[in-house]
Amino acid sequence: MALSPRVATPSSEFRHTMQNLLSAYFPIAVFIVIAAGVSAAMLGGSLLAGRQKPYAEKNSAYECGFDAFDDARRRFDVRFYLVAILFIIFDLEVAFLFPWAISLGRIGLFGFWSMLGFLGVLTVGFIYEWRKGALDWE
Amino acid sequence: MITQITFYLFATILVLCAGMVVSARNPVHAVLFLILGFFNAAGLFLIAGAEFLAMILVIVYVGAVAVLFLFVVMMLDVNFNQLREGLQRYAPVGAAIGVALLAELIFTVGRLKLVPGVQEPTLPGPQISNTEALGRLIYTDYVLLFQACGLVLLVAMIGAIVLTLRDRPSARRQNISLQHARLPADTMEMMQLEVGAGTDALGGFIRPRDGYGATAEPIDARALPARRSDEKLGA
Numbered sequence: 001m002a003l004s005p006r007v008a009t010p011s012s013e014f015r016h017t018m019q020n021l022l023s024a025y026f027p028i029a030v031f032i033v034i035a036a037g038v039s040a041a042m043l044g045g046s047l048l049a050g051r052q053k054p055y056a057e058k059n060s061a062y063e064c065g066f067d068a069f070d071d072a073r074r075r076f077d078v079r080f081y082l083v084a085i086l087f088i089i090f091d092l093e094v095a096f097l098f099p100w101a102i103s104l105g106r107i108g109l110f111g112f113w114s115m116l117g118f119l120g121v122l123t124v125g126f127i128y129e130w131r132k133g134a135l136d137w138e
Numbered sequence: 139m140i141t142q143i144t145f146y147l148f149a150t151i152l153v154l155c156a157g158m159v160v161s162a163r164n165p166v167h168a169v170l171f172l173i174l175g176f177f178n179a180a181g182l183f184l185i186a187g188a189e190f191l192a193m194i195l196v197i198v199y200v201g202a203v204a205v206l207f208l209f210v211v212m213m214l215d216v217n218f219n220q221l222r223e224g225l226q227r228y229a230p231v232g233a234a235i236g237v238a239l240l241a242e243l244i245f246t247v248g249r250l251k252l253v254p255g256v257q258e259p260t261l262p263g264p265q266i267s268n269t270e271a272l273g274r275l276i277y278t279d280y281v282l283l284f285q286a287c288g289l290v291l292l293v294a295m296i297g298a299i300v301l302t303l304r305d306r307p308s309a310r311r312q313n314i315s316l317q318h319a320r321l322p323a324d325t326m327e328m329m330q331l332e333v334g335a336g337t338d339a340l341g342g343f344i345r346p347r348d349g350y351g352a353t354a355e356p357i358d359a360r361a362l363p364a365r366r367s368d369e370k371l372g373a
Contacts, residue, residue, distance in 0.1 A: 016195070022140060025184065035344040066185050078302045084209055085298040088202040096287070097192050103273030111277035114284060125295040134299045136311050 082134060093122050148181040165211045178325060190269040252321045 020052075100115050129135060155175035157347070162168040176199045183192035276284050 022144065022185070039298075081209055082298055082302040084206045085302075086201070086295065088198070088206060089295050091198055091202045092291060095198055097286075099190065099269045099273030100277055101273075101278075102267075102270045106270075106274055107278050108356075110281075114277045116167045117285060118288040121285070121292050122295075125292040128296060129299055132299055132303060133311070134303050135307075 085127065086134065089125075093119070115126075145185050147181070148178045148185070151175075152178040153180065166208065169204060169207045169211055172207065174201045175199055176204065188268055190272055 096118065097115070100111065104112065152175050155171045156176065158171040159168045159175065162171060163279060176195055180195040180200075183189070225238040
């Protein structure tokens with residue numbers, strides 16, 4: 001176990017790159033500021049301009065004219081969960097496609113076929129889930 | 139200067155969010171704080187120059203994993219006060235995991251080396267982006283690991299289906315081609331009614347005539363209760 005004495009000191013070149021990188025994301029910061037402003041204006045506007053006279057009956061839980069029958073926290077069908085898991089798996093599959101698409105010109109035919117093998121394996125799973133009826137709704 | 143400010147902004151919010159995830163009383167709020175934490179971690183990745191990781195964090199973790207967490211929290215019929223009672227019992231395990239993570243952090247920050255001969259990671263350089271550097275390596279140099287990833291995803295897919303999918307004999311499955319082939323005349327009927335005459339007085343009728351189940355196919359017809367097509371409403 002050796003403790004190397006070097007402390008992380010980013011070089012000036014690295015720091016320069018960071019500045020460029022952050023300025024590349026400046027439009028996103030502008031979008032975030034505008035979105036925050038618009039949503040704050042909508043919420044604050046209704047808070048300020050709306051007439052608010054709350055009382056106990058108005059604030060109570062309401063379900064088609066009845067009091068709420070029971071707690072909303074109850075067991076759902078596990079089928080929703082299955083849909084979410086299948087979505088995550090295909091989401092991850094797509095995540096692998098981005099670097100592949102960018103570097104396809106450099107990695108040649110081998111990289112191309114390695115991705116096709118990957119997609120083939122997942123297609124087997126896709127056919128399985130299709131034939132099994134996991135995508136059908138009842 | 140700007141880099142430092144953004145770093146401390148993201149890092150502060152991230153740490154605060156992490157604290158709220160643990161301490162929030164309402165588990166749904168805890169998951170929402172987790173999502174905010176994911177966003178700030180993505181910001182930290184951006185500052186560190188790992189823009190691919192940042193985007194994947196947003197797409198996969200915020201878009202999918204956090205939604206799954208929300209599902210679990212909202213679906214399970216768990217009494218969260220009961221869960222809290224086990225805190226004393228599970229505290230040692232949690233503390234052990236925390237100590238392990240802390241040790242790993244110290245090793246990383248202090249650049250301690252447990253295994254000799256491990257090279258320092260090299261930055262790809264400013265002229266090639268992070269995503270492209272990954273792409274050049276994953277599909278060629280690490281092709282076996284990449285294919286193993288595919289197999290892991292396949293196992294996850296099949297495992298999820300095997301664990302959660304079960305046939306319900308009484309369930310009726312959608313038949314989309316039947317639904318598409320349905321004509322308005324099959325379901326709609328224009329009637330001339332006397333003024334003041336109600337459906338009860340006319341003997342009642344059922345809409346649509348063959349029921350809404352006509353375009354769904356039963357998996358096992360014998361398991362279904364026999365349907366009476368001449369069933370009348372208001373009888």
